[in-house]
Amino acid sequence: MKETGSKEPSLANKAASAIFVAVVLIGFLWFSVSSVGLELDFTTLYQYRQRLWEGFLMTVIISVASLMVSLIIGSLTAIGQNSRILVISYFCRAYVQIIRGTPLLVQIYFFYYIIGMAWGVNNRYIAGVLILSIFEGAYISEIIRGGLASIDRQQYEVAKSIGLTRTKTLQLVTVPILMARILPALAGQFASIIKDSSLLSVIAVIELTQTVQEISADNFRMFENYLFVGVLYFILTVSVSILSGLLERRYNHEYRVNQYQ
């Protein structure tokens, strides 16, 4: 189909450009650090390696659990938004509007100290996952709703004319088309979940950010601690985007085709 700009840049060009960008970024950082007279010493972090590792793991666990729960919440409310039963539709829309319209920090305090207390959710880890899932679920709901709306109605008519049942249509038509369209956005949302989980430190969920706050109270080396923890978050989110790239290739038929041309 599209032949424009099909010529790949040469390897030398790619390498030179990558090195240039790296040098500029590192140079900028180094200049900034040295001009405020800061001397970074990351060796002090070594003694906290066990706690950092545990915090890192906790961040991963909370993020994965929240991703799963928020996918369920998001799917249900996405379908619910279009429900013919007005009460369900309004409920789902109100949920999406309210959650997307307020800061996560406010929600964490509100849900943990008011709703959580009232309903007896005392475990802060479970509460943390639930709060994060409710927050991210609203965004995922919109991603799924948009994806569903973008599917050509005619695809359903074709499915109908062939005599596919509703379940088969969902399984063979809706889900594959939807997945190809929303995967990039979902991956972005998962990266957000990882970063947003840092806010759970305010209810003392001992994940990566809380861990580093505790370490900072101990060694007073704020800059090293937070820079290091930033790198850890970055490793996580970069892994997610690599993984989503692989998944996208599996689902995206246009990509699959262009591979073999």
Next chain:
Amino acid sequence: MNIELINISKTFQEELVLKDVSGSFDIHSIAVIGPSGGGKSTLLRIIGGLLAPDSGTLKIDGESIEFSKKYLPSYRRNIGFVFQSRGLFEHLTAMENMLLPLVHAFAINKTQAMEISSKLFERFGLTDEKNKYPFQLSGGQQQRIAIARAVAVKPKLLLLDEPTSALDPEYTAEVLNMLGELQNDGLKTIIVTHEMGFAKNACEQVVFLANKQIIESGDSSQIFKHPQTEELQFFLNKILEWKV
């Protein structure tokens, strides 16, 4: 095969589209012609079980069709339907498009389904296209594959809703040739079309639908030569005005 329409009416958003349409047809090949907005596509969708009429009865070979969720999927399976355009699943290759109804609606095993599909691709000169996705195919190829997919399951009846209206003239010819060939094989068809040449020469009967009703119907050899009603005369004059 006989189709009987008894007082079929359909309203869309408070606008009447079909008004008490009645008629009985012995189908071999029927062309439905008429001005846009006359209700042609709606009638075809009702016959195909894709739309339920608001009132009236549809009988196939004397048997009433029940427009219920339980009954319709199996009814639709036995009737092929070809749309004006975008009739293929966009996320599947031509071959996968062919296989899907065979495997998932008819529960034919995959090897056998592949065989059926390959034969049809070969017959209609589509073998080179079988691993392409719809967005890589021309409109004419897409329509031919859609027709091949519809006939692969050996339907009792094939319905086509303006299958060439979205195509360039050269593609129109290749689609119509394929259809003519299938009709000669004995496939029963109802086609909604603006291709008067095809209606006249390739279809046995013509139904003229306008103003929400069947105004005139009859043998195609007669109806174009001696249109009886004023509406059809007017319609034919109008569309044949620029004929070469």
